[in-house]
Amino acid sequence: MKPILEVNKICMDFGGLRALDQLDLEVKSGEIVALIGPNGAGKTTFFNCVTGIYAPTSGNIFLHDMKGKSSSLNGLKPNKITEKGLARTFQNIRLFSEMTVLENVMVGCHCRSTASILGALFRNKKTVQEEEEIVRKSYGILQKVGISEYVNEMAKNLPYGAQRRLEIARALATEPLLLLLDEPAAGMNPQETKELDELIVRLRDNEGLSILLIEHDMKLVMSLSDRIFVMDYGRKIAQGTPAEVRENPVVIKAYLGDDS
Amino acid sequence: MIIVDYLKKSFFVAIWFMFLTFPIMVIRVDSIEGIVEWRWQNMLLVGIGSFILSLVGRYIRIKQEKAARSVQKGRVQQLKSSLLIDPKMYLPGLALISLLVLVFPFLFSVYQTNIMTTALMYIVLGLGLNIVVGLAGLLDLGYVAFYAVGAYCYALLNHHFGLSFWLALPLGALLGALFGIVLGFPVLRLRGDYLAIVTLGFGEIIRLVLENWNEFSFGPSGIANIDRPNFFGIDMSLNESIIALYYMMVCLVLFSIFMVNRLQSSRIGRAWIALREDEIACQAMGIDKTKTKLTAFALGATWAGMVGVIFAAKTTFVNPASFTFLESAIILSIVVLGGMGSIVGVVVGALVLILLPEYLRAFSDYRMLLFGAIMVIMMVFRPQGIIGNVRKSYLFQEKKG
Missing domain, CATH: 1.20.58 (Methane Monooxygenase Hydroxylase; Chain G, domain 1)
Structure with a gap:
């Protein structure tokens, strides 16, 4: 399989601090890839570079879509990157809390719809149809993610697990090729984690999505991912299948420390 | 019992x-x-x-x-808001209000009608600022600048070229929008407190320019003898033209409510609210931050420009003293007091804040004090405003099987 995301020798400096150091990473189409590492290893920084929140100091990021078209994501604004087909969720939930659950997802449809101000004011046939389509599509996504019961609820009133799911729903509404999940299971109980596991697999199998996730829950990571990248101090220290990574002495050392 | x-x-x-x-x-x-x-x-x-x-x-x-x-608790809030949209109360209530609005000039004196026209102007100003502050969450303390732009647009064009009111109205709106974009560009990167300070500065710059650039704006002495609006070429006495202006203002208010209502439940309205709620998440959803902010500034300023033209026509005299920071503060108070993002809230807020001081002339000197007190009390006890914003909800029929 060909890669969908290709990251070459990416570096990110904050003043004198090198947060990402010559990092290479690729995600193949239809793959679930996990990015793990101790706290402060630079995982979220990596996500922020890829999604355009930070501009990387050096290195290249490419997105190859299904039709074989490649585009460089370097220096693009976050919204342009989302348009290209890369959606993300946030580690610390960032929902639009004063909007309803459905509206949160409808916002996600923004970059796949075209209604202008004039369209909004005159409500021509096209705009009305598009709006109906957005509502229908958003509701469909809520059903898919399993939170359609909360449809008209304010996002801030949702239980924690449902908020995490809504973040995923919102990201799905942007019709991504690759979904970046930043600690989707953080703060979830074992039952919720198990359901999340099933949801992610379902998204891959039914929607043909590729998924790159940061996660600390090793049980989830090991059961879910096809491949794992391990980071420490901004560098990639290991990569491979779950079995390989589990046995890798470098990884064990990074997590548990040197026993000398 | x-x-x-x-x-x-x-x-x-x-x-x-x-x-x-x-x-x-x-x-x-x-x-x-x-x-x-x-x-x-x-x-x-x-x-x-x-x-x-x-x-x-x-x-x-x-x-x-x-x-x-x-x-x-959740249900109580629903009950309260349903009282407002209860169809049994809603239709007769609406009918009563429209009847009152229609016959107002015949029931009350010209003086009262004039005050009401002012209140209606502030409703439109509030609705405009509501787009910027209430929906897009951009704290704009210099909103009065766009109002001044509209007023001077008509005053100057009328003074020099005898331009008619009806031509000036769209021109004022357009000029307002243009200035909105001009202000929007430098403040794209700013938010919160910093944005408030810069917009405050912008408002003062416009006022100071008008005050000091004598050749252009006739300085503090202002421009007098501006034409009142002409309605279909009918010759009207002063009283008649005040009443006509009242009806025109009613139409403009209805028009603004209609427009803002459509905007806020549209794709662009959702983008504004998303921007207000979380800028980073908003961008991650594929929304162009720059474009969204600029449209909010431009559309908000459009209403101010339009009302500015009407203000100039109503008072037939403009000078920089009408466009002080106090005006911005009043309009902002209308939005905050009424309920950020809520159209009904802004209408109620404008009526309360403009009519109350008019009818309590005795308190006129203490208006600022009163404002402060009301704002503090409101913010403590009802931070969402008199009438909080109710989001649109949708009904879905679950498919079985």
């Missing part, structure tokens, strides 16, 4: 009030004529008034207590 009890209580409240107000409301000593006048009808009015108020107050309190007792 309970009803009788409440009637009794209210009756005693009325008696108490009648007794309390007796010395000032009933007895009047005419020291010149040397006679004492007994105004018993005042006592009756006080009695009836306090009786009704007390009864209504009790009724509302019972209702609230009942609601609080039976259901949890």
